[in-house]
Amino acid sequence: MIFAASQNPAAGSASDSPAIGSPAASGSSTPPADLPAAIDRLRRQRNAVILAHYYQDDAIQDIADFIGDSLELARRAAGTQADVIVFCGVHFMAETAKILNPSRRVLLPDLEAGCSLADACPAEEFARFRASHPEHIVVSYINCSAAVKAQSDLICTSSNAVDLVRQLPADRPILFAPDQNLGRWVQAQSGRSLTLWPGSCIVHETFSEQALLQLKLEQPQAEVLAHPECQQHLLDLADFIGSTSKLLRRAEESAASSFIVLTEPGILHQMRRRLPHKAFFAVPGADGCSCNACPYMRLNTLEKVWRCLVELAPEIVLDEDVRLRALAPIERMLAMSA
Ligand code: 13P
Ligand code: SF4
Numbered sequence: 147m148i149f150a151a152s153q154n155p156a157a158g159s160a161s162d163s164p165a166i167g168s169p170a171a172s173g174s175s176t177p178p179a180d181l182p183a184a185i186d187r188l189r190r191q192r193n194a195v196i197l198a199h200y201y202q203d204d205a206i207q208d209i210a211d212f213i214g215d216s217l218e219l220a221r222r223a224a225g226t227q228a229d230v231i232v233f234c235g236v237h238f239m240a241e242t243a244k245i246l247n248p249s250r251r252v253l254l255p256d257l258e259a260g261c262s263l264a265d266a267c268p269a270e271e272f273a274r275f276r277a278s279h280p281e282h283i284v285v286s287y288i289n290c291s292a293a294v295k296a297q298s299d300l301i302c303t304s305s306n307a308v309d310l311v312r313q314l315p316a317d318r319p320i321l322f323a324p325d326q327n328l329g330r331w332v333q334a335q336s337g338r339s340l341t342l343w344p345g346s347c348i349v350h351e352t353f354s355e356q357a358l359l360q361l362k363l364e365q366p367q368a369e370v371l372a373h374p375e376c377q378q379h380l381l382d383l384a385d386f387i388g389s390t391s392k393l394l395r396r397a398e399e400s401a402a403s404s405f406i407v408l409t410e411p412g413i414l415h416q417m418r419r420r421l422p423h424k425a426f427f428a429v430p431g432a433d434g435c436s437c438n439a440c441p442y443m444r445l446n447t448l449e450k451v452w453r454c455l456v457e458l459a460p461e462i463v464l465d466e467d468v469r470l471r472a473l474a475p476i477e478r479m480l481a482m483s484a
Contacts, residue, residue: 175456181448182209188455194230196451197222197243200390201412201443202234206451210234213416215391216242216288217303217483220476223247230458232451236261236442237462241292244462245472255450257460259442261289263375266345267324269293275321279341282321283314286475289347290324292464296471301479304328304374305389308335310482327351331374331381349440350375352431353408358383361406361427368427369402373409380408397421410440 178184186209189196197219198210207213212222216239223231223243231252233240238261240254272294276284286298287307295301302310311332314320322329323343327350333340350373358380362370371393372384381387386396390413397405397417404425407414411428418426431438454460 175453177449177452181452185209185448185452185455188452189232192230192455192458193228194232194455195222195226195228196232196234198234199236199239199412199443200394200416201410201440202446203412203444203448204415205448206234206446207412207415209448209451215303215305215389217305217389218391219243220246220288220303221480223250223252224480226250230455232454233462234446234451235259236264236440238264238289238291240462241464242288242295242476244464245292245295245469245476248464248466248469251458252462253454253458254460254462255447255454256445259445261442262348263287263289263324263345264291264294267291267294267343269297272297272323272343275323275343279319279321282319282341284321284323285311285314285340286323287325287328288476288479292468292472294323295475296468298323298475299478300482301475303389303479305392306479306483307332307374309484310479311336311338311340313482314338325375327377327381328374330378331387346377347375349410349438350408351377352438353377353380353429354431355379355383357431358406358408358429361429365404365406365425365427367402368404368406368425369396369400370406371396371408376408384408394420397424397426410443411438412440412443 196210198206198213220242224246231243231250233243233254236259240252244252267290276297284298285300286294288301288303320340322340324345326342326344327346329340329342369385372381372387374387394416406427408429414426
């Protein structure tokens with residue numbers, strides 16, 4: 147039985163984690179006028195696959211071979227036969243691709259594309275947190291570093307977290323890190339009590355409840371779709387809660403013709419493309435700002451995608467011991483996911 151006893155005694159240290167922000171690729175070549183065509187040529191020359199998260203710029207989504215949520219992207223990365231994976235997302239996603247498929251060269255167009263959740267959970271502090279709860283099963287959201295994954299029993303994403311937690315033995319207590327908003331939602335949905343790490347996503351914490359209420363007044367027929375990284379008081383106002391892919395599917399399957407969307411607005415591109423006859427409204431941040439765009443995701447640009455294919459850099463490189471320890475809880479997740 148996988149979770150019969152406390153596991154993973156070998157906690158990684160912060161130094162296990164590769165530094166984000168290594169020197170930028172130094173190529174000086176001038177970008178071509180037609181970037182999509184140039185990227186397409188290079189993709190074929192390099193035998194590369196371009197994977198993109200829904201929070202990427204529209205232009206990047208438009209040239210991607212596959213667009214998905216964190217779980218779907220991990221599965222695609224694990225199964226690809228391409229020599230090169232260009233990961234248009236953030237660092238933990240590209241790192242997960244490398245953990246799952248180490249013989250491929252994994253490129254991240256901008257190595258500074260981190261994540262506030264991963265940053266909120268340093269490996270050394272996490273090791274102390276774990277050590278102070280030795281009986282707990284450690285479930286970590288995929289939005290964390292490889293060094294934190296290496297200390298976890300099970301990884302989850304926003305699309306499978308509830309289902310996975312429900313499968314855990316009822317007599318074992320559970321630690322959940324690093325997103326407390328997702329953790330609270332999982333707790334409510336699964337009926338399991340979770341000890342939460344106090345992290346949160348800076349993007350999903352910016353949504354203004356007042357702006358949402360105003361939009362609901364203006365669009366009384368609209369269904370409210372929310373990502374579980376949002377705060378509880380906003381989730382309380384949602385009609386449907388799920389990962390980015392699940393929100394997109396809900397918009398496709400729902401009889402409603404308009405939607406108010408509480409997540410990073412990159413997802414609106416696919417919603418509007420697939421459902422041109424339906425209306426989608428983004429909720430602004432406090433003070434009407436557009437700070438609900440993820441500043442990390444948006445560091446990737448079409449030009450950087452082209453440049454990383456030219457230079458085959460920046461590349462994700464992982465310590466093999468950390469990779470193997472991080473692989474086990476990810477493989478458990480994949481085996482337990484529907
Ligand atoms: P999903 O890809 O699971 O919807 O999560 C969104 C997210 O915050 C990625 O950073
Ligand atoms: Fe991280 Fe939030 Fe950006 Fe997702 S939206 S990558 S959780 S900072």
